[in-house]
Amino acid sequence: MESNKVTFRQALEKDLDYIVQMLADDVLGSTRERYEQPLPESYLNAFKSIESDPNNELVVACYGDEIVGVQQITFTPHLTRQGGWRATIEGVRIARAARGKGIGSKLIEYAVQRSKERGCHIVQLTTDKKRAEALHFYEQLGFKASHEGLKLHL
């Protein structure tokens, strides 16, 4: 599998089942997600909200016809840092069989390219502190872990 042959496109509803499978096939995702048949309706509702929002993109990485990765990119206008737009990356996953081949880097590079096309001045994301490898991965791509990422579950 050559990472420079990977292509990117918007996810379609028919991809949703496999996307959720990828999200769940992960050390943290396995406890957070619920991949079962039929797929919990909450996933379809979220997919439709993302699809209909011009400031949200659910992107799949493809190798030929096969989906090998996924990420969500959100574009948000902010008043801070002299106004302007930021991109936020969330839910990055690479299919198990496609890991360790540089596809993750291509996926993030694609997000950075889309962020530039959208006129963003910052790309940001949070990663769970339990994911030591992920932090290293993002730092190698130029991200700085300058912030604490805080969550409050309602």
Add this chain to the structure above:
Amino acid sequence: MESNKVTFRQALEKDLDYIVQMLADDVLGSTRERYEQPLPESYLNAFKSIESDPNNELVVACYGDEIVGVQQITFTPHLTRQGGWRATIEGVRIARAARGKGIGSKLIEYAVQRSKERGCHIVQLTTDKKRAEALHFYEQLGFKASHEGLKLHL
């Protein structure tokens, strides 16, 4: 100044000058923001983008007619964690004369309330690691610093 007399409302264009002044009157904001007359156009453009987006709210805290605080709340649908919406808080500032009176807590409590009204299951934010007091403040309100917050400037 009694924090339980503080009210909250959507920011109006006429508030923008004072809001930017608050953003800049901050140890980190003083280098990041540009408060000058006329106000840099990038702030007005961001304000208009926020105002016209149903998933973004710029909220001011008021004490009588006086603005004493500001925050932006963004509502985003996500596929991860079984779908659903999250709220992200950004650009929290309390006017210098109103600090240390519990208004910051009221502001965040308001964001949590709005997040519940919007059906969000997580409220999240990132705070610069240089802001040691801010981390403590959010932790006291129940937030967990479970994530690294990474930024890439384009």
